[in-house]
Amino acid sequence: MTRFIVFRCLAAVLTVWLASMVVFAMVRAAPGDIIEMMMGQMGSSEGEAALRRFFGLDQPVYVQYFDWLGRVVTGDFGSSWRQGSPVLELVFNAFTVSFELALLVLIVSSLIGVPLGLLAGYRAGSAVDTIIQAFNVLFLATPVFWLALMLLFGVSTFFYWSPPTIYVSPLRSLGDNLVILAMPMASLAFLQIAAYAQFVRQHVVQALQQDYVRALKARGVPARTILGKHVLRNILVPLITFMGLIFIQILGGVVVIESLFGLPGLGRLLVNALYARDFPVVQGALVMVLISAIAVNLLVDILYRAIDPRLRS
Amino acid sequence: MPETFDTNRRRLLKSVAAIPLLSLLGMSLTGVSARAAAADLVYGASDPAAKQGGSLTVGSLIEPPSFDIYHQAGEAVNFVAPLMYQTLVYADHDGNPHPLLAESWEINEDASVYTFKLRSGVTFHTGQPFEAADVKYSLDYMRNAENGTIGALDFADIDTVEAIDPLTVRVTLKQPNSAFLITLTHRNGSIIPRDWYAGENARARLNSTSVGTGPFRLVEFVQNSYMRLERNQDYWQPGLPYLDEIVVNFIPNSAGMLVAVRNGRVDMAVLVRPQDAEQLEGVGGLTVQRSRSLNQKSLDLDSEHGPLKDERVRQAIALLIDKEAVMQAAISGYGQVLGTTVPGLQERWGVPLGELPNQTVDVDRAKALLAEAGHPDGIDIELRTIIGYDWMEPAALTLVEQLAKGGVRVAIQRLDLGTWLQNFRARQMGFTLNDWGTPPDPNILYYRHFHKKPEGADFRNWANDEASTLLDEGRQALAYEDRKAIYDRFQKLLAESVPTVMMFGADHIVVVSDAVKNHAMHPIGWHFGLVKTWVDK
Numbered sequence: 001m002t003r004f005i006v007f008r009c010l011a012a013v014l015t016v017w018l019a020s021m022v023v024f025a026m027v028r029a030a031p032g033d034i035i036e037m038m039m040g041q042m043g044s045s046e047g048e049a050a051l052r053r054f055f056g057l058d059q060p061v062y063v064q065y066f067d068w069l070g071r072v073v074t075g076d077f078g079s080s081w082r083q084g085s086p087v088l089e090l091v092f093n094a095f096t097v098s099f100e101l102a103l104l105v106l107i108v109s110s111l112i113g114v115p116l117g118l119l120a121g122y123r124a125g126s127a128v129d130t131i132i133q134a135f136n137v138l139f140l141a142t143p144v145f146w147l148a149l150m151l152l153f154g155v156s157t158f159f160y161w162s163p164p165t166i167y168v169s170p171l172r173s174l175g176d177n178l179v180i181l182a183m184p185m186a187s188l189a190f191l192q193i194a195a196y197a198q199f200v201r202q203h204v205v206q207a208l209q210q211d212y213v214r215a216l217k218a219r220g221v222p223a224r225t226i227l228g229k230h231v232l233r234n235i236l237v238p239l240i241t242f243m244g245l246i247f248i249q250i251l252g253g254v255v256v257i258e259s260l261f262g263l264p265g266l267g268r269l270l271v272n273a274l275y276a277r278d279f280p281v282v283q284g285a286l287v288m289v290l291i292s293a294i295a296v297n298l299l300v301d302i303l304y305r306a307i308d309p310r311l312r313s
Numbered sequence: 314m315p316e317t318f319d320t321n322r323r324r325l326l327k328s329v330a331a332i333p334l335l336s337l338l339g340m341s342l343t344g345v346s347a348r349a350a351a352a353d354l355v356y357g358a359s360d361p362a363a364k365q366g367g368s369l370t371v372g373s374l375i376e377p378p379s380f381d382i383y384h385q386a387g388e389a390v391n392f393v394a395p396l397m398y399q400t401l402v403y404a405d406h407d408g409n410p411h412p413l414l415a416e417s418w419e420i421n422e423d424a425s426v427y428t429f430k431l432r433s434g435v436t437f438h439t440g441q442p443f444e445a446a447d448v449k450y451s452l453d454y455m456r457n458a459e460n461g462t463i464g465a466l467d468f469a470d471i472d473t474v475e476a477i478d479p480l481t482v483r484v485t486l487k488q489p490n491s492a493f494l495i496t497l498t499h500r501n502g503s504i505i506p507r508d509w510y511a512g513e514n515a516r517a518r519l520n521s522t523s524v525g526t527g528p529f530r531l532v533e534f535v536q537n538s539y540m541r542l543e544r545n546q547d548y549w550q551p552g553l554p555y556l557d558e559i560v561v562n563f564i565p566n567s568a569g570m571l572v573a574v575r576n577g578r579v580d581m582a583v584l585v586r587p588q589d590a591e592q593l594e595g596v597g598g599l600t601v602q603r604s605r606s607l608n609q610k611s612l613d614l615d616s617e618h619g620p621l622k623d624e625r626v627r628q629a630i631a632l633l634i635d636k637e638a639v640m641q642a643a644i645s646g647y648g649q650v651l652g653t654t655v656p657g658l659q660e661r662w663g664v665p666l667g668e669l670p671n672q673t674v675d676v677d678r679a680k681a682l683l684a685e686a687g688h689p690d691g692i693d694i695e696l697r698t699i700i701g702y703d704w705m706e707p708a709a710l711t712l713v714e715q716l717a718k719g720g721v722r723v724a725i726q727r728l729d730l731g732t733w734l735q736n737f738r739a740r741q742m743g744f745t746l747n748d749w750g751t752p753p754d755p756n757i758l759y760y761r762h763f764h765k766k767p768e769g770a771d772f773r774n775w776a777n778d779e780a781s782t783l784l785d786e787g788r789q790a791l792a793y794e795d796r797k798a799i800y801d802r803f804q805k806l807l808a809e810s811v812p813t814v815m816m817f818g819a820d821h822i823v824v825v826s827d828a829v830k831n832h833a834m835h836p837i838g839w840h841f842g843l844v845k846t847w848v849d850k
Contacts (some may be wrong), residue, residue: 036735039463047463085379149568152569262566264535272537
């Protein structure tokens with residue numbers, strides 16, 4: 001197990017390093033740089049040259065890269081070119097917003113979606129199943145952005161309420177924080193609830209046809225025990241993979257939601273930094289996204305082995 | 314929902330009638346009533362009924378990238394920077410200069426030497442006193458392109474800046490410039506404490522603190538979220554500002570903004586898409602303020618770009634454009650069709666549209682011109698638009714239809730702002746939509762954009778000698794009548810040769826809750842008006 005974890009961590013470091021090179025080259029391959037965004041229509045060529053020197057953009061790209069890498073390995077991600085604040089701080093603050101949102105969505109949607117899926121699967125073909133499936137189909141097909149807009153407009157029109165637009169961190173006030181995040185969370189959760197329910201239902205239907213379930217039923221084991229103790233356990237491995245994938249998807253897919261609700265998350269940070277060609281922030285944010293994606297994958301793999309003894313050998 | 318068309322401006326117009334327009338010639342105002350009226354025009358009209366205190370939340374779709382005001386251009390910075398940083402001179406809603414940090418000024422006969430008497434008792438947010446050395450440092454720093462500053466071209470005219478005594482500054486220009494006072498009203502002329510940029514980490518520190526002399530000071534600036542300004546307790550104008558606090562909340566999405574306005578999450582919002590105002594119709598407790606701007610939405614034609622090299626092709630394009638229809642498609646009529654100047658300058662400086670060539674649609678003549686230019690079968694051309702400028706897409710689609718009638722087949726090319734700016738600055742703008750504004754003076758509007766190189770930037774490669782001569786004359790002429798006659802000739806030339814088609818100017822649309830009092834948007838679109846805005850909550 002330890003060897004496995006060490007090996008996976010090394011692989012992860014290698015992946016991040018290779019990806020950082022690609023990221024670095026890509027952001028610089030895009031036309032325009034921060035000088036254009038700073039000077040707008042106002043600049044002069046001497047001024048441009050002066051700013052380019054100031055940011056080190058007059059150096060060849062590989063020099064810039066090794067310069068950056070050299071500092072990153074010591075934990076220094078540099079400062080935002082626009083605002084001078086440390087990249088790590090900017091990225092960390094933004095990441096916590098997105099992470100909290102994604103985590104809330106994950107918790108809420110698995111707490112609702114998994115039982116719904118168990119129920120629908122166990123009662124496959126019944127009216128309850130039909131209703132749950134209809135819910136699934138509806139929300140799997142509804143674009144998240146549209147749903148968010150409808151929620152926002154609907155609640156605003158009928159209840160004269162919309163979430164506060166200035167973000168408050170949960171450390172300052174958890175209550176205010178949850179009030180702000182409730183609607184963005186709900187906008188994302190409906191799709192995920194449907195996805196969980198659908199996923200679990202499918203696996204339950206398959207499991208129920210297997211011999212061990214029939215044997216349990218024949219022995220008179222109650223349905224709740226069969227589902228909770230036996231079936232759910234058996235589908236836990238694919239379910240965790242699924243949760244990992246969905247978590248990364250939420251983390252990466254909140255950009256539109258963040259912009260609609262004015263949340264200072266990672267997606268918005270990245271998009272704004274890209275538009276402004278604030279390279280240190282773009283690089284820092286992308287590396288952070290990569291690291292978190294890899295970390296989630298790693299966690300999923302470790303959980304597999306913890307849950308399923310067959311994978312340990 | 315009542316809609317007011319700039320009632321405050323009307324009030325201002327009444328009071329400005331008492332002031333002779335002499336100040337343009339540098340004659341400082343004398344007489345008690347004129348002084349009082351002038352003070353009343355700085356930052357808009359005062360309100361004797363105003364209540365002190367309170368907090369105002371302003372929703373903004375755009376966010377300043379940084380407050381390093383000497384190195385960071387852009388409207389997002391412009392619109393709040395004047396609350397924290399001040400210039401020597403202020404331009405009122407009609408473009409008249411008024412003393413701000415300068416108490417008065419004298420101008421020599423040919424408008425090449427400007428001597429400013431500075432206001433005494435003014436302190437920076439840092440606590441330092443404001444003196445001539447600060448003015449000298451600021452102007453010298455800004456005009457030195459080696460510093461990577463954004464206003465170097467604006468101040469390229471300056472020969473020397475001398476601090477004569479702690480409260481007197483003399484600026485000598487390389488050549489006469491009658492528009493210099495208005496040039497100084499732009500935020501590029503903001504005064505900061507001497508040697509500021511020599512300090513460690515000086516650029517970044519401007520994002521956590523403000524160091525100007527303005528009525529508000531920066532307290533907090535949280536990227537992608539909000540910024541908070543607090544009343545400057547040591548501010549030099551007695552009784553101002555009225556508000557204790559301004560919070561600017563960055564909400565990047567129009568739909569999110571509209572909902573926030575409806576539910577009172579923000580007290581005021583500037584709508585970038587004027588047609589969004591329609592969605593707030595019938596909502597109680599809100600007022601939509603609509604006022605004219607100094608902005609233009611134009612179609613630029615690079616005179617070195619493919620078929621556009623031929624003046625006849627450019628004229629043909631102008632003759633195919635129905636500006637009114639483009640405006641309706643783009644901003645539902647919340648604006649004004651233009652001839653050759655921006656809405657805020659039309660009355661005083663513009664040539665009436667009827668007296669300008671190439672303003673009305675004439676498909677037959679356009680076709681004939683194209684044929685004459687060697688394109689009997691028409692031309693194919695790419696029209697550039699900038700991603701994120703909402704008005705450009707419908708405008709471009711309308712133009713595609715209009716131009717097709719005369720055989721100009723247009724394909725739309727959508728560029729992101731960075732790429733577009735790179736083309737623009739490299740003077741390879743091609744055939745593109747553009748969106749820009751100006752401080753209220755024709756010299757500033759036209760000179761840099763249309764004077765040939767190297768004095769001007771001539772972004773459209775127009776290289777027109779006659780126009781350049783007129784622009785030089787206009788810059789040097791002193792009397793309004795002389796300047797007007799020169800700029801009239803220039804505008805006719807502009808309309809005749811078509812390096813650009815100024816299509817329309819969008820009105821400023823500001824939605825305010827009923828608690829917001831005495832707010833008037835300055836035509837330039839910057840939040841000067843918030844100094845005299847108050848809340849009744």
